[in-house]
Amino acid sequence: MAHAELQLDNQICFRLYTAARLVTQAYTPMLTELGITYPQYLVLMVLWEKDNQPVNDIAHRLLLETNTVTPLLQRMEKLGIVNRKKGEQDKRQQIVSLTKKGKEMEELAYAKIPAGMGEQLSACPLKLEDYFHLAQELDSIIKTLKK
Amino acid sequence: MAHAELQLDNQICFRLYTAARLVTQAYTPMLTELGITYPQYLVLMVLWEKDNQPVNDIAHRLLLETNTVTPLLQRMEKLGIVNRKKGEQDKRQQIVSLTKKGKEMEELAYAKIPAGMGEQLSACPLKLEDYFHLAQELDSIIKTLKK
DNA sequence: TAACAATAAATCGTGCGCGATATAAGTAGG
């Protein structure tokens, strides 16, 4: 290995890739209890914040493309979590809304997930201010790279 | 939205998920020139560091399962980047080695990737010490969550 | 208002990740 720049240990990207996978894995047990995946949980958070949004708005909020979000929403519709119906003023849009089940999952998530993640990260030496700092650094990278 | 803990903007995980995707996307143009994907690039970095490794060692280095790495290596073999041959002392193992093409890609990567990433992140306000700090925080999370 | 460009969503193909399972080879205990 001639080039230090190409070493795995020197790569921020590999750390991001790995940390994202491991944190998502840490969510998985709680999400499996709810019957959903992590990307589906992200969609739910978007809709809990504001219900009745077109596919595009959800995709933009998550910085994803509609060709990722559309199949995701179709699966969530099959699960009975969301409804999709044509927009009335703009018939190209699909307006996504929470079902009763989708709304009720917020309380279930609140009961399980923050505590479950807290427990799994309890052994992590990072302090609250470290997480705050980390969030700012990630936001800088995200802001720089998003189109 | 009743619960601040469940808001997207308060989630470290969503930031990790997004930052990892966007940084990977930033690599993509350079990697496409080389004809490989980001996970394939990770495998190459592992092999550039130390050639002739069994599947398990590569998987452990990347914190991935063999059911992810095996098909990845099969695709890389088809691309003529690596060879796989049965281990001699332990016939269960597949020893993975770089082909001539795989070795030559290190220089191509070194010529393109550090410069390309530097350019794309040039607008990012983070300083060298911020990246160092970020790396440490990510390492803490990774160390805590890996099995 | 007819033609054309732009936009919203969906569809298709490929490559990951990963849980679950299978297969083959090595190891250990009786």
Add this chain to the structure above:
DNA sequence: CCTACTTATATCGCGCACGATTTATTGTTA
């Protein structure tokens, strides 16, 4: 030395991500 257990890899199925293309609807402009 035979059976049981462990380990290394592979296979299968599903759900993302994402580039590329398609379809339907809206807007724009001559």
